Amino acid sequence: MYVYETGDADAPSTILLLHGGGVAGWMWRPTLERLPATVRVIVPDLPGHGRSADETYRSHEETARAVAGMLEERAPGGALVAGFSLGAQLAVLLAATRPDLVTGAVVVSAQARPLRFARTTLGLLAATAPLARRRWFARLQAKQLFIPDELLPDYVRDSARMSRENLLASVGENLRFTVPAGWAGFTEPALVMVGERERKLLHDSARDLHESLPGSRMTSVPGCGHGIPLQRPDLFARALTDRVQRRP
Known part of the structure; x- marks a missing residue:
């Protein structure tokens, strides 16, 4: 798994940023530009994505174990995930299964209720997957994902690079995800974020995550859809900075 690090290697606080499906670590570039240089940041390309496109995406559980192994090596004292x-x-799964490696969690736009008719959705995705290799189609998708112009070449490149098998595996895991049992026992600070203009399913999921974890905070970001870190990187970077500096 490809991993990029930036910031102060000797910083007392570390942030781990986990990108969404179909993109890669480059999606965090606007956020990284707004974080203080005194913070250490670890940014992997998850299996099947970006520079890890040749790796197989098998399951969320296996991916979480791989990320945990990477943290054990690079940040054994834990990180804000x-x-x-x-x-x-x-991030939720890591907090639930490896709380010793998670000093806090910021959960942005996580679906936590299984999608009805997921099989039909995956069937349609399988049929249209070859279009992702077409530049015009990737550009249309990029607009829906709020990808800014400066990151468009990265998205077009990685859309063509991602295999149909990894796309279906990662999306399938996404559509079937539910709140893991261990999440309720996570004792570190947690912030659940959802865009004001996101689908009802995402708002319901945010409430499920918030209500199942005592002491967590939930916020709806005005004017945002499914793309808070790309639409409001200033707000998102500030939220991360506040948490590593232990502000309320």
């Missing part, structure tokens, strides 16, 4: 969409589900 922030994830978006698919990455947010992995």
